[in-house]
Amino acid sequence: MIRLENLEKTFIVDGRSVPALRGISLDVPAGEVFGIIGRSGAGKSTLIRMLNLLERPDSGRIVIDGQDVTSLSETALRGMRQQVGMVFQHFNLLSSRTVAENVRLPLELIRSGSRAEQNARVDELLELVGLAAHRDKYPSQLSGGQKQRVGIARALANRPKLLLCDEATSALDPQTTQSILDLIADINKQLKLTVVLITHEMGVIRRIADRVAVIDGGRIVEIGPVAEVFLHPQQSATQSMVAELSHADELEDSGLLDSASGAVWRLTFVGATTHEPILFDTAHRYGLSFSLLQGTVSRLKDLPYGQLVVEWQGETDKLAAAREGLAARNVVVEVLR
Ligand SMILES: Nc1ncnc2c1ncn2[C@@H]1O[C@H](COP(=O)(O)OP(=O)(O)OP(=O)(O)O)[C@@H](O)[C@H]1O
Ligand SMILES: [Mg+2]
Missing domain, CATH: 3.40.50.300 (P-loop containing nucleotide triphosphate hydrolases)
Structure with a gap:
């Protein structure tokens, strides 16, 4: 058009x-x-x-x-x-x-x-x-x-x-x-x-x-x-506009990242994955515990999505395996800490 x-x-x-x-x-x-x-x-x-x-x-x-x-x-x-x-x-x-x-x-x-x-x-x-x-x-x-x-x-x-x-x-x-x-x-x-x-x-x-x-x-x-x-x-102009909505700035301000003792990951997923118990499954399968530092579950037009910042406690090799397991379920993992 x-x-x-x-x-x-x-x-x-x-x-x-x-x-x-x-x-x-x-x-x-x-x-x-x-x-x-x-x-x-x-x-x-x-x-x-x-x-x-x-x-x-x-x-x-x-x-x-x-x-x-x-x-x-x-x-x-x-x-x-x-x-x-x-x-x-x-x-x-x-x-x-x-x-x-x-x-x-x-x-x-x-x-x-x-x-x-x-x-x-x-x-x-x-x-x-x-x-x-x-x-x-x-x-x-x-x-x-x-x-x-x-x-x-x-x-x-x-x-x-x-x-x-x-x-x-x-x-x-x-x-x-x-x-x-x-x-x-x-x-x-x-x-x-x-x-x-x-x-x-x-x-x-x-x-x-x-x-x-x-x-x-x-x-x-x-x-x-x-x-x-x-x-x-990808670009800083976009990141700052998205941050206003996703509350990423609040996470920085909250100090939760700095006081974290475990590994902190941002998990992003869309579509059917939004309805799967990915945190529970991951913790259970790899023997990890977790706490949620921040999270959004919402929709982009008709597409459900989630973005969660999670702190994990557990052994290093288990964490590495968990990361691969999440990626295999189409969860994008960004390591924040
Ligand atoms: N008729 C005009 N005469 C002179 N400069 C103009 C004219 N229209 C726009 N500009 C300039 O061109 C640039 C882009 O302006 P534009 O109005 O397209 O921005 P915008 O993204 O719509 O901004 P806003 O969100 O404030 O509406 C600005 O630097 C503006 O000052
Ligand atoms: Mg305008």
């Missing part, structure tokens, strides 16, 4: 050049939820704005659904933009229009169908996002989560192939964030829509994305399936 080849973008501010993107290349297959994460100023918004050419690259190619959009005429570009819906952090609703009128706006702009057909489409969309009862309210009468539902309905009005979300949940509380992410995930499945979302929160990526690119200083520093990038981050 998307192919980016070597995108470069530099802004000139007061005669000084500010590089925003430095050679970004990536592919997103149709139907995927693709996440882009990075710190403030990393280049995320610049990148997502290129996907509907709100921003033009200095060089490089942008191919959407087989079409090189960098070479399109203005008229052709307008047609292309109808295929791309966009959801914004601050909703960008028109305050003087009702919910239904906001959702109808993109249909009016391209004069799509009769008024009755437009209204039928609006009702269908409001049903989809769970706002049917609010169709005649004004934005000021809605909560943040409801406003974002209007934003999503509006983005879907022209039946786009691609949905872009720029920090769509950053202005929302955690519970509302979850409900909006659930809605986006539903839409992705139901409508088989490709979704690109940018965020600075690893928690958003963990819940909804299939693959993720980490951008830092205008470059992709890491890219891959969420489970791989999240559980085994």
Whole structure:
């Protein structure tokens, strides 16, 4: 659905050049939820704005659904933009229009169908996002989560192939964030829509994305399936973002590592292994005892995973055998002490 080849973008501010993107290349297959994460100023918004050419690259190619959009005429570009819906952090609703009128706006702009057909489409969309009862309210009468539902309905009005979300949940509380992410995930499945979302929160990526690119200083520093990038981050930019979620910093601060007298390992496992009694089995089979210093058992989208920091007491050769035994059960073992 998307192919980016070597995108470069530099802004000139007061005669000084500010590089925003430095050679970004990536592919997103149709139907995927693709996440882009990075710190403030990393280049995320610049990148997502290129996907509907709100921003033009200095060089490089942008191919959407087989079409090189960098070479399109203005008229052709307008047609292309109808295929791309966009959801914004601050909703960008028109305050003087009702919910239904906001959702109808993109249909009016391209004069799509009769008024009755437009209204039928609006009702269908409001049903989809769970706002049917609010169709005649004004934005000021809605909560943040409801406003974002209007934003999503509006983005879907022209039946786009691609949905872009720029920090769509950053202005929302955690519970509302979850409900909006659930809605986006539903839409992705139901409508088989490709979704690109940018965020600075690893928690958003963990819940909804299939693959993720980490951008830092205008470059992709890491890219891959969420489970791989999240559980085994290679770059320091990624490690620090993951640490916020996995509480790795807390383990450092707790002093538990320094006061450990045994071997300390971080065990990481995904899928069915999450339901196996691996700690008990290992202790039992190799004659070891253990204590748990820290642990997370959760899900990455639909994939269960666990990450446990365990202190083991026992003989050296037994520990070595246990390590091999765990590896044989697809548990990744990192020796921390
Ligand atoms: N229109 C512009 N004019 C000048 N500089 C810009 C413009 N847009 C972005 N930049 C600069 O390009 C860099 C990347 O900005 P961008 O908005 O893409 O970052 P971001 O990752 O979205 O950050 P945030 O998380 O804060 O939204 C920054 O250094 C920014 O100052
Ligand atoms: Mg931004």
